[in-house]
Amino acid sequence: MILALDYITEIVYDNRNMNRFAAAAVKVIRMLAPAVDGDFDLLGVPAIRVAILRREFPGVLRLCALAVFVALAVLAWGVFAPSGVNAKLFAKTHPSTLLIWGVWWPAMVWVAVLFGRLWCMVCPLELVSAAGGRAGEAIGLPRRPLPGWIASGAVIVGLYALIQLLVAGAHINRVPAYTSLFLIGLLTTAMFAGAFFRDRAFCRGFCPVGLLLGTYGRGGMLAVRPGPRAVPADARTCPSLLNPPKLDSNKDCLVCCKCVQACEPGHMRLLLRAPFSQRDGRQADAPWPVTLFVMLVSGFVTWELTTEWPAAEGIFLTVPVFIAAKLGWPWAAGWLEGVWALVVVPLSMWTALAAVLRLLGARESVGGLWRKMAVPLAVVVSVGHMSKGLAKFVSWAPFLPEALRDPAKAIASKAVASPPALLSLSTVGLAGLGLLLAAACYAVREIRLADKDAHPWAPLPVIVLSGAFALIILGWILQ
Ligand code: SF4
Numbered sequence: 001m002i003l004a005l006d007y008i009t010e011i012v013y014d015n016r017n018m019n020r021f022a023a024a025a026v027k028v029i030r031m032l033a034p035a036v037d038g039d040f041d042l043l044g045v046p047a048i049r050v051a052i053l054r055r056e057f058p059g060v061l062r063l064c065a066l067a068v069f070v071a072l073a074v075l076a077w078g079v080f081a082p083s084g085v086n087a088k089l090f091a092k093t094h095p096s097t098l099l100i101w102g103v104w105w106p107a108m109v110w111v112a113v114l115f116g117r118l119w120c121m122v123c124p125l126e127l128v129s130a131a132g133g134r135a136g137e138a139i140g141l142p143r144r145p146l147p148g149w150i151a152s153g154a155v156i157v158g159l160y161a162l163i164q165l166l167v168a169g170a171h172i173n174r175v176p177a178y179t180s181l182f183l184i185g186l187l188t189t190a191m192f193a194g195a196f197f198r199d200r201a202f203c204r205g206f207c208p209v210g211l212l213l214g215t216y217g218r219g220g221m222l223a224v225r226p227g228p229r230a231v232p233a234d235a236r237t238c239p240s241l242l243n244p245p246k247l248d249s250n251k252d253c254l255v256c257c258k259c260v261q262a263c264e265p266g267h268m269r270l271l272l273r274a275p276f277s278q279r280d281g282r283q284a285d286a287p288w289p290v291t292l293f294v295m296l297v298s299g300f301v302t303w304e305l306t307t308e309w310p311a312a313e314g315i316f317l318t319v320p321v322f323i324a325a326k327l328g329w330p331w332a333a334g335w336l337e338g339v340w341a342l343v344v345v346p347l348s349m350w351t352a353l354a355a356v357l358r359l360l361g362a363r364e365s366v367g368g369l370w371r372k373m374a375v376p377l378a379v380v381v382s383v384g385h386m387s388k389g390l391a392k393f394v395s396w397a398p399f400l401p402e403a404l405r406d407p408a409k410a411i412a413s414k415a416v417a418s419p420p421a422l423l424s425l426s427t428v429g430l431a432g433l434g435l436l437l438a439a440a441c442y443a444v445r446e447i448r449l450a451d452k453d454a455h456p457w458a459p460l461p462v463i464v465l466s467g468a469f470a471l472i473i474l475g476w477i478l479q
Pocket residue numbers: 119120121123124125126202203204207208209210213254
């Protein structure tokens with residue numbers, strides 16, 4: 001809404017032949033804008049302030065989430081679909097696969113886009129990592145600072161790609177036993193990273209969703225920021241090695257509120273604000289790990305969107321399916337599809353977009369253009385991810401009551417009836433189209449805010465990718 005107001009205001013002001021109607025519209029816009037655009041400090045709400053200032057915050061929340069993680073890992077341990085049961089349907093009936101892949105994963109994408117790294121506030125992995133750190137100190141392990149190349153996010157890109165490859169090739173999202181191993185793997189890595197490295201090393205260098213949360217959550221509406229009063233140096237008590245008095249981005253802030261607890265009231269704020277605040281810092285050129293992450297996820301999300309429209313998925317997967325058939329390796333089809341979606345498609349798509357931009361006069365190298373495209377395209381990709389997440393959630397969530405009421409029965413059943421989805425695919429598609437339109441506007445605005453001298457054709461990749469996503473989502477509605 002703010003974006004629309006900004007645009008209308010600018011268009012009207014730019015127009016020298018502004019008529020009386022437009023002048024009136026400007027007045028209304030100017031009256032409304034401050035009310036809508038204002039930041040709201042949640043610490044001004046007594047109940048929230050009291051809760052956040054308690055020493056137990058956010059540890060208690062993380063402990064509860066850890067109990068759920070462990071329970072789901074135990075429940076899924078060694079469980080495979082009974083023979084004759086469709087693996088995908090079985091995954092929807094098992095509480096662990098259902099809650100992890102059908103609820104938590106899509107919800108994390110939505111929460112990240114809307115509220116930044118809010119999930120990090122309750123994440124159990126940080127708790128386990130901190131416990132690993134204390135255990136390491138207790139037994140005298142020499143805990144080192146995280147090497148720069150790991151802190152840059154290079155390992156995270158690899159781990160995220162590995163998880164998506166395992167989803168494509170081994171279907172870890174459909175097999176409870178593999179989901180259990182996935183959870184145990186996360187908890188174990190968090191503990192060892194904490195034991196061997198200092199300063200929230202797992203979050204900064206190993207958490208597989210760290211880049212997703214930091215990239216998707218950049219424009220999130222929840223943010224820890226310094227207050228208007230001068231913030232003293234004692235606020236520099238950030239376990240993530242950030243500088244809270246100068247914080248101007250959601251990218252690395254885990255919203256743990258330790259800086260809020262460490263200083264006087266009014267020095268740090270927990271803001272609820274409009275998306276993509278103009279006051280945030282911006283980089284025109286994304287770092288390489290972020291660029292590679294957005295590239296990879298753009299291909300993966302394109303594939304995910306086509307899965308709701310079988311004809312489109314058939315076209316998308318033509319090449320890897322053909323190769324698997326030619327080689328006579330049906331077992332490799334899923335892995336080839338993963339490599340196709342995560343590597344070949346994004347590389348081809350981004351190279352083609354960069355080549356067109358160069359033909360249109362951009363002077364940067366192909367790599368330089370990829371870095372410029374990454375942040376605006378992340379806005380579009382994140383909304384594509386949200387749309388697919390919603391489609392998944394509305395079809396998986398109806399299984400939840402039965403799965404929670406009597407998991408043993410659901411697990412043993414070979415003839416699980418599919419309850420109707422919470423929303424029709426057409427409704428989800430319409431919501432997705434609306435989100436895409438908003439995302440495309442925000443992405444174009446991000447280009448301009450990050451670089452006032454951006455190339456006139458810089459929005460082209462945003463338009464192409466939003467158009468491609470919109471076409472696929474339109475297929476959901478019309479098929
Ligand atoms: S960065 Fe990852 S491990 Fe750390 S709090 Fe966030 S989600 Fe949890």
